[in-house]
Amino acid sequence: MLKYLKSIVFAFVFCAVADSALAEKLGLGRAALPAEVAAWDLDINALGEGLPFGSGDALVGEEIFSEKCAACHGDFAEGIDNWPKLAGGVDTLDHEDPLKTVGSYWPYLTTAYDYIKRSMPYGNAGSLTDDEVYAIVAYILYSNDLIEENFVLSDDNFLAFEMPNAKGFVVDDRGATEYAIWSDVPCMKNCKDTC
Amino acid sequence: MSKIETLKQSRRAFLSGAAAVGAGAMASGEAQAQTADPLITQPQEWSQGFGDGVDATPYGLPIKYEGGVVRRNVEWLTADQVSSINFTPIHALDGTITPQGCAFERHHSGAIDLSKANYRLMINGLVDTPLVFTYEDLERFPRENHIYFCECAANTGMEWAGAQLNGAQFTHGMIHNMEYTGVPLRLLLEEAGYDTTGKWVFVEGADASSNGRSIPMDKALDDVLVAFKANGEALRKEHGYPVRLVVPGWEGNMWVKWIRRIEVTNSPVESREETSKYTDTLADGVSRKWTWAMDAKSVVTSPSPQAPIKHGSGPLVITGLAWSGHGRITRVDVSKDGGKTWETARLAKPGERMALTRFYLDINWDGSEMLLQSRAMDETGYVQPTKTQLRDVRGLNSIYHNNCIQTWWVRENGEAENVEVS
Numbered sequence: 001m002l003k004y005l006k007s008i009v010f011a012f013v014f015c016a017v018a019d020s021a022l023a024e025k026l027g028l029g030r031a032a033l034p035a036e037v038a039a040w041d042l043d044i045n046a047l048g049e050g051l052p053f054g055s056g057d058a059l060v061g062e063e064i065f066s067e068k069c070a071a072c073h074g075d076f077a078e079g080i081d082n083w084p085k086l087a088g089g090v091d092t093l094d095h096e097d098p099l100k101t102v103g104s105y106w107p108y109l110t111t112a113y114d115y116i117k118r119s120m121p122y123g124n125a126g127s128l129t130d131d132e133v134y135a136i137v138a139y140i141l142y143s144n145d146l147i148e149e150n151f152v153l154s155d156d157n158f159l160a161f162e163m164p165n166a167k168g169f170v171v172d173d174r175g176a177t178e179y180a181i182w183s184d185v186p187c188m189k190n191c192k193d194t195c
Numbered sequence: 196m197s198k199i200e201t202l203k204q205s206r207r208a209f210l211s212g213a214a215a216v217g218a219g220a221m222a223s224g225e226a227q228a229q230t231a232d233p234l235i236t237q238p239q240e241w242s243q244g245f246g247d248g249v250d251a252t253p254y255g256l257p258i259k260y261e262g263g264v265v266r267r268n269v270e271w272l273t274a275d276q277v278s279s280i281n282f283t284p285i286h287a288l289d290g291t292i293t294p295q296g297c298a299f300e301r302h303h304s305g306a307i308d309l310s311k312a313n314y315r316l317m318i319n320g321l322v323d324t325p326l327v328f329t330y331e332d333l334e335r336f337p338r339e340n341h342i343y344f345c346e347c348a349a350n351t352g353m354e355w356a357g358a359q360l361n362g363a364q365f366t367h368g369m370i371h372n373m374e375y376t377g378v379p380l381r382l383l384l385e386e387a388g389y390d391t392t393g394k395w396v397f398v399e400g401a402d403a404s405s406n407g408r409s410i411p412m413d414k415a416l417d418d419v420l421v422a423f424k425a426n427g428e429a430l431r432k433e434h435g436y437p438v439r440l441v442v443p444g445w446e447g448n449m450w451v452k453w454i455r456r457i458e459v460t461n462s463p464v465e466s467r468e469e470t471s472k473y474t475d476t477l478a479d480g481v482s483r484k485w486t487w488a489m490d491a492k493s494v495v496t497s498p499s500p501q502a503p504i505k506h507g508s509g510p511l512v513i514t515g516l517a518w519s520g521h522g523r524i525t526r527v528d529v530s531k532d533g534g535k536t537w538e539t540a541r542l543a544k545p546g547e548r549m550a551l552t553r554f555y556l557d558i559n560w561d562g563s564e565m566l567l568q569s570r571a572m573d574e575t576g577y578v579q580p581t582k583t584q585l586r587d588v589r590g591l592n593s594i595y596h597n598n599c600i601q602t603w604w605v606r607e608n609g610e611a612e613n614v615e616v617s
Contacts, residue, residue: 025386028332032317032325040317040456043397043407046465072274082274094480098592100471105482108465115467118405122278125304125403169474172486177588183576186528188537 044114048159051113055154056135058142064132065139068121077101077143087143090164103144107166109158112137134158256296264288266297269365272353277305278404280347282368285494285516286501290543291372291551292342295431298371301347301447303404306433309453314437316383316421320397320458323388330437333423336378336386341420341443342550344518346370346489348446348473348595354582355591358602358613363499366601366613370518372551375441377422380415384459393459397466398440401455408449409463410442414487418443421454444520444549445487446595448473478590489520491579492598493527493554493571504609508562513540517552519573524552526572531558533566533602533616534581540569565605566616583617 044050066075072083079085089099098104102112117133119125128136138153146164147153153161257264268281283299300306311330319325347369353359360366384396396415399407410419420441423430430436435452442449448468463469469484476482495515498504504511517524524546528537543553554569571579582599604614 025388026336028335028386029318029326029328032319032327036317036327037319037325041319041458043399043458043464043466045397045460045462047462049462082271093476093482094478096591098476098480100476102471106471108470111465111467111470114464115471118407119304119403119467122304123403125405168480169470169482169484172483174483174486174490178490178580179575179577182578182580182584184578186537186570186572186578188528190535191537192533192535 042114042118044110044117046108046110048110048155051110051155051158052130053155054130054134055152055156056131056133056138057152058135058138058147058149061135061137061139061142064128064136068124068128069136072122077140086140090144093165093168101144102140103146103164105165105168107163107169109137109141109161109163112140113158264297266299267364269360278303280349280369282364283371284364284501285368285370285496286363286499288496289514289553291516291553292426293371293373293551295373295425295428295434298373298431298434299347299369300433301369302402302433303406304402307402307453308432309401309437311437314401315455316438317456318383318387318459319456320460321390321393322384322459323390326383326387328383330423333378333421333438336382338376338378339420340374340376341418341441342372342374342547343441343443344370344372344489344549344551345441345447345450346492346518346520348448348486348489351492351597351599351601352594354599354601354613355586355593355597358615361613362501363494363496363601363603364501367494367496367516369447370516370551372518373425374427375420375422376424376427377420377438377441380419380421380440380457381417383421383457384415387459389459393461395460395463397456397458397460397464398449398451398454399456400435400451401453406448406451406468407464407466408451408468409460409466410449412459414442414445442487444489444522446473446489449487473595475589475593475595477588477593483593486596489518490596490598491517491519491521491524491571491573491577493517493524493569493579494601495529495567495569495603498567498605498609498611499603500611500613503611504560504605507609508560511558511560513556513558513567515540515554515569517546517554517569517571518550519546519571519575519577520549521577522574523548524571525574527552527554528570528572529554529556530568530570531565534568534600537570546574562607564607565603566614567603567605567611568600568616570600581617582615586617 073086074080077087086102089101089104092098134153141147142149264284264287266281273279280301281299284297314330316328350369351366394412395409397409399405422441423438438454440451440454474482474484475486497514517527527540529540530537540554540556546552585599602614602616603611605611
């Protein structure tokens with residue numbers, strides 16, 4: 001009996017505590033350590049936040065590229081077989097089958113750094129040093145005829161580099177261009193001129 | 196693209212759509228047997244002896260006769276199997292729930308082996324306290340159940356220039372629909388004390404591709420789930436075991452699998468998956484970005500090229516699926532003459548928000564050829580467009596978000612083919 005009473009009291013107290021905790025926080029999980037955040041928080045955004053200190057040029061980049069990337073992406077980043085092409089395609093975006101590459105399509109250079117640093121080389125992601133990535137990005141720009149071979153790309157001048165297709169994007173405008181015109185009462189009979 | 200181009204077999208058949216009325220249908224109940232059916236008159240093995248005992252298959256698979264109902268890929272589409280795609284056999288399924296074992300897969304660096312014990316989820320960025328959760332921590336948050344479709348933005352992406360892949364599985368099979376169990380992302384963000392000025396969350400997976408995407412905070416707080424169960428059981432490895440993100444109504448690429456980090460930020464990352472990919476290039480070369488929502492769409496799953504009519508004229512069930520990333524499906528119309536006349540189909544159940552809806556049109560088929568189409572409408576009043584309407588706005592190069600009306604040309608012999616009638 002005593003035990004029974006006790007547990008009722010306990011349950012009551014517990015509920016009260018749980019309620020207030022629910023309104024705020026549950027106290028689950030633990031604080032992430034700075035070293036843990038540093039290990040995983042590697043993304044670099046379009047403003048350049050997260051871009052590491054370092055530099056590299058296309059000449060150095062070419063060596064690394066031919067060793068670690070060319071097997072799939074080709075010696076000149078032109079792509080082999082069905083593997084992605086990273087160079088070429090300028091002025092093809094309004095053609096049939098446009099060739100979209102880092103040079104012809106990508107609006108931000110930060111994306112190239114971010115992606116190569118975190119996700120390439122394919123099968124050994126995250127293995128490149130910061131300077132190697134600068135050098136590789138420089139080589140890809142060089143392969144796209146966007147810089148000279150001795151141009152040194154660094155955290156200092158990285159954001160100043162304007163990509164050819166930087167202005168080639170608009171935010172989703174389907175609301176105005178599509179939804180507005182595709183909301184009529186649908187036709188049920190004689191919907192097409194018979195041919 | 197050039198390889199795709201060369202391998203492309205153009206199935207463009209600009210058919211008039213004139214359906215000549217063929218042989219008259221047989222009246223119901225008219226069939227007569229000449230001899231007794233031995234399956235009925237003879238004793239059968241399965242009715243006399245024993246079947247399998249319990250535990251013959253501790254975890255059951257479909258019976259061998261259903262062995263063809265599997266995911267399939269189209270090899271020439273991608274360079275490599277670990278960054279590739281396969282397709283749900285929607286032509287052979289019914290109802291709306293996709294069994295996990297045949298739900299399409301899309302990986303950017305393969306389906307990884309990540310145990311619950313090794314799983315960690317980090318929330319950082321603009322928060323009071325960056326947190327790390329274990330799998331067990333997630334199971335202690337209040338959880339919810341919701342049925343949602345997940346459609347790859349590239350579903351039907353091969354069909355822009357003309358009818359291309361011959362089967363609903365291949366034209367429309369980058370979709371699945373499951374009941375998810377998970378924790379609202381909002382609760383995890385509250386637990387970390389997210390900064391209400393933060394406008395975005397950046398989410399990424401634990402696999403080598405890391406597949407990062409930026410999601411606006413409004414969506415993150417609205418209905419995004421951090422899910423660990425699908426259709427009642429643990430997620431499959433290929434769908435992100437042990438934990439994936441569920442982003443209702445929005446393109447599948449944002450449903451990050453093996454999710455390991457959620458960062459509250461002030462601006463979008465503009466990662467590779469939201470710039471180089473998943474942006475839609477228009478005819479003038481300008482590209483749309485942040486086209487997250489999947490517009491209303493439908494397809495007849497049977498009859499279709501992989502599901503021909505084998506029974507001849509007479510009663511025929513025409514069925515298919517409809518869905519919208521903007522809410523509920525309210526109506527589906529079916530045309531048998533390539534869009535000249537339409538009939539409203541029967542919805543198996545009222546449409547549910549951002550979930551597949553099954554429709555049926557039960558007809559008495561006269562055995563003449565049909566140009567079968569379906570047209571979905573959702574609660575916003577949006578009507579699924581024809582391919583011509585889509586192309587008039589976008590051109591041929593946008594790859595993603597092709598939600599056009601699909602046509603199957605069903606011939607008198609019941610076989611069906613992907614054709615273009617726009």
